[in-house]
Amino acid sequence: MSVNRRNFIKALGITGGALLGTKSLNAKSVLRDIEMKSILIDTTRCEGCQSCEFACAEANGLPEPIDEPIAGFIRPLQTEQFTVVNCYDTSKGEMYVKKQCFHCNQPACDAACLTKAMNKTDEGPVVWREDKCMGCRYCMISCPFEIPKFEYNSPTPRIRKCSMCWERQQKGDEPACVTECPNDALMFGTRRELLKEAQRRIIESSDIYTDHIYGEQEAGGTGVLYLSSVPFDELGFNTSVQMASFPALTKGFLYSVPSVFILWPMMLLGLYKSTHHEESNDAGGMQ
Amino acid sequence: MNSAESIRVSTLKSKRSVGQFLLDELKPKGKFFTPFNIISVPIMVLGLAIIIIRFWKGLGSVTNLSQSVPWGLWIGFDVVTGVAFAGGAYVITFMVYILNIKHYQPIVRVTVLNGFLAYLFYAGALLLDLGRPWNVINPIIGNSFGTSSVLFLVAWHFMLYMFATLIEFSPAVAEWLGMKRVRKILNSLTIGAVIFGITLSTLHQSGLGALYLMAKGKIHPLWYTEFIPILFFVSSIFAGLSMVIFEGSITYRVFSHKVSADEHKKHDNLLFGLAKICAGTMFAYLFMKLLILVHDQHLALLTSGYGYWYIIEVVGFVLLPMILFVQSLKTRNVVIVKIASLLTLIGIILNRLNVTVIGFHWDAVVRYVPTWMEIVVTLAIIFIEIWVFRWIVHRMPVLDKVSSSNSR
Numbered sequence: 001m002s003v004n005r006r007n008f009i010k011a012l013g014i015t016g017g018a019l020l021g022t023k024s025l026n027a028k029s030v031l032r033d034i035e036m037k038s039i040l041i042d043t044t045r046c047e048g049c050q051s052c053e054f055a056c057a058e059a060n061g062l063p064e065p066i067d068e069p070i071a072g073f074i075r076p077l078q079t080e081q082f083t084v085v086n087c088y089d090t091s092k093g094e095m096y097v098k099k100q101c102f103h104c105n106q107p108a109c110d111a112a113c114l115t116k117a118m119n120k121t122d123e124g125p126v127v128w129r130e131d132k133c134m135g136c137r138y139c140m141i142s143c144p145f146e147i148p149k150f151e152y153n154s155p156t157p158r159i160r161k162c163s164m165c166w167e168r169q170q171k172g173d174e175p176a177c178v179t180e181c182p183n184d185a186l187m188f189g190t191r192r193e194l195l196k197e198a199q200r201r202i203i204e205s206s207d208i209y210t211d212h213i214y215g216e217q218e219a220g221g222t223g224v225l226y227l228s229s230v231p232f233d234e235l236g237f238n239t240s241v242q243m244a245s246f247p248a249l250t251k252g253f254l255y256s257v258p259s260v261f262i263l264w265p266m267m268l269l270g271l272y273k274s275t276h277h278e279e280s281n282d283a284g285g286m287q
Numbered sequence: 288m289n290s291a292e293s294i295r296v297s298t299l300k301s302k303r304s305v306g307q308f309l310l311d312e313l314k315p316k317g318k319f320f321t322p323f324n325i326i327s328v329p330i331m332v333l334g335l336a337i338i339i340i341r342f343w344k345g346l347g348s349v350t351n352l353s354q355s356v357p358w359g360l361w362i363g364f365d366v367v368t369g370v371a372f373a374g375g376a377y378v379i380t381f382m383v384y385i386l387n388i389k390h391y392q393p394i395v396r397v398t399v400l401n402g403f404l405a406y407l408f409y410a411g412a413l414l415l416d417l418g419r420p421w422n423v424i425n426p427i428i429g430n431s432f433g434t435s436s437v438l439f440l441v442a443w444h445f446m447l448y449m450f451a452t453l454i455e456f457s458p459a460v461a462e463w464l465g466m467k468r469v470r471k472i473l474n475s476l477t478i479g480a481v482i483f484g485i486t487l488s489t490l491h492q493s494g495l496g497a498l499y500l501m502a503k504g505k506i507h508p509l510w511y512t513e514f515i516p517i518l519f520f521v522s523s524i525f526a527g528l529s530m531v532i533f534e535g536s537i538t539y540r541v542f543s544h545k546v547s548a549d550e551h552k553k554h555d556n557l558l559f560g561l562a563k564i565c566a567g568t569m570f571a572y573l574f575m576k577l578l579i580l581v582h583d584q585h586l587a588l589l590t591s592g593y594g595y596w597y598i599i600e601v602v603g604f605v606l607l608p609m610i611l612f613v614q615s616l617k618t619r620n621v622v623i624v625k626i627a628s629l630l631t632l633i634g635i636i637l638n639r640l641n642v643t644v645i646g647f648h649w650d651a652v653v654r655y656v657p658t659w660m661e662i663v664v665t666l667a668i669i670f671i672e673i674w675v676f677r678w679i680v681h682r683m684p685v686l687d688k689v690s691s692s693n694s695r
Binding site: 131136 | 348482
């Protein structure tokens, strides 16, 4: 026998593995032995000096911010402002929170993009590529944090958002905001290192921190991690966001597509044959 | 007799030059200053002007779209609702070509034509909404296949389905041009196109709903469910058929001279058959709606403002027309069928807009309301579609010569 049971099972395993292989696209950086880079933001250390905002504007060629964080007033991210510091009145006094793209591990915007313009790089940053984008704004519909901004008043509009200073990173530099932060509120490193560091701070100073790292699980894990001394809903965070990744929401539908594409035509052809059986006998005698 | 006539026509046509023929055919037939023309022409001109401004100054100059509401009327109504209304084409071709129910044969061509034009114009409206339309070739030519995107699937399906419906309709074009041999070849492609078309429709009707699956948390919980794709698919069946009923009742009146008295009578009978299918699928749809409502434990939300709105949609524009459809079958009353179909269409508009626009960021302080310009462009697209439809029906064998064109 050429095909014995063991070989058959082996073949089955290889085929199955190959089929499953397509599933693990998100883990391709693991295969390439690259660890995703992340930023840890410690809101207890932030004093709202806006150094990060100015650094960001300079690094990305954007206009300098003209307003300051004031409690009770939310400054939104804009097409010309990739990071913004807001002030919140909390149970422990005024707190400052820096906001920018979360660089999710499995980004909704990346899964939504039909041209791969929105792209999760192996190194972690989620970047937008001008030559691919067709401006459909499906990334904006999908992003649970509503980060991507669109230039509505331009005939050649772009999607604008933080790229975690992807170009600087390729040269071996840190993101500009991290470099310029005078209070060490921002820390750059691999996601694994930063998670450890965040856990260390929570354990060593349990009187300061709430026992939660925002971004560890949220939306399937994000590339920007936050520490806080108050519950995160007091700091304007989306605390109702699901813990599973967002692309998982459309996975079921997308996986059903190939089966429908195979089963439907076969079923329809079968139905067609069964309902048109007699006619083939009386050769076109239908009227 | 009919075939003899068509041969005569074809020989007549072959004597004239192609250019002369096209020129003659482009001329309007009938009176120009009809009430419909007087209303539609200014709106189309205005719509085109707005489209020029949109491409010159950007989307923000004519729409109320914002950073938090990136998709408005043009997507929610033109594309999502328009495609649901075009669902009749795949349902009717399924019944006629696959199930071989000859009863519905007289309306196949007009339905497929409507389907094709709806995709051409309403899905075409998608191009207006794209910020960078010149890059629309990227997902087509293959230098950037975003295969994990539902929109990728929907975009490809729109395109392929347009070809499928074009092939399904093409024998009528060949007849018009008097090309007998071409017609025979095109006819032989019909079954393949139908099977392909039904498969595509199943996937992109549900795909339009699946687009919004990742907007979890942004859509009101009464409308967000993981079953949006299935609800969109099932509702596209009765949405499409209601459109067939509604459109048919207008078309058969406007083009009355093209339809024989016998066909008129048959058409009424045919409507009852469609009413029956509508009632059946609406019952299934309502049952699913109820299951989802109970299973998601959203009953408490029904007493809120949006809850009442939900009840109006489901009871007033799904349950009520369903009952009317059933009632019409008992009393054999065609008027009730038409009223029910109109209510169903309103219900579909409500449902699609509730998912895509009204329920989107329902809790936001500043709500999206379309500008008058967005509405004018939408109307202009509808009118252009009707103009093209009218042009074709006047010239090609869509409603008339039905018996001869169907003998394959």
